[in-house]
Amino acid sequence: MALCYADGMTVILDHTIVHASDPEASTAFLAEILGLPPARKLAHFTVLAIGETSLDFLPDTPPISSRHFAFRVSEAEFDAIFDRIRARDLPYWADPFRTQPGAINRWDDGRGLYFDDPDGHLLEIITRSYGSGGCDAEHPNPLLGCPGQK
The missing domain is CATH 3.30.720.110 (Signal recognition particle alu RNA binding heterodimer, srp9/1)
Structure with missing residues (x-):
């Protein structure tokens, strides 16, 4: 969702990083549950598009915060x-x-x-x-x- 401010500036959250022990499994899980298209690889990220925003899953070592x-x-x-x-x-x-x-x-x-x-x-x-x-x-x-x- 975009917010348009009085001065005409529009702000949209583009992406956020999600740490995951297995980014491919995490994005497959979320895509299946939410009914979204599969994620795509972008460098070391596994990117799941959600509307105008994306969750960019990054490999990390457990325990994950x-x-x-x-x-x-x-x-x-x-x-x-x-x-x-x-x-x-x-x-x-x-x-x-x-x-x-x-x-x-x-x-x-x-x-x-x-x-x-x-x-x-x-x-x-x-x-x-x-x-x-x-x-x-x-x-x-x-x-x-x-x-x-x-």
């Missing part, structure tokens, strides 16, 4: 991804602290869940951006700290 990556998807894409997660019998959680296993959240009146990639990076799929439902949502995002919210 876990990071978090969130992907906003349509309702139909969520259903397809969720089907692939369940078909692989992957553990998933409604929350990033992994305290609600086998559940999805309804934050911002959308749907979301978390799961791990082969190196333990915490991946998230959401159908609504954080805070987009505001405090008027039936299920406001807990990060908002809305009055009366648990």
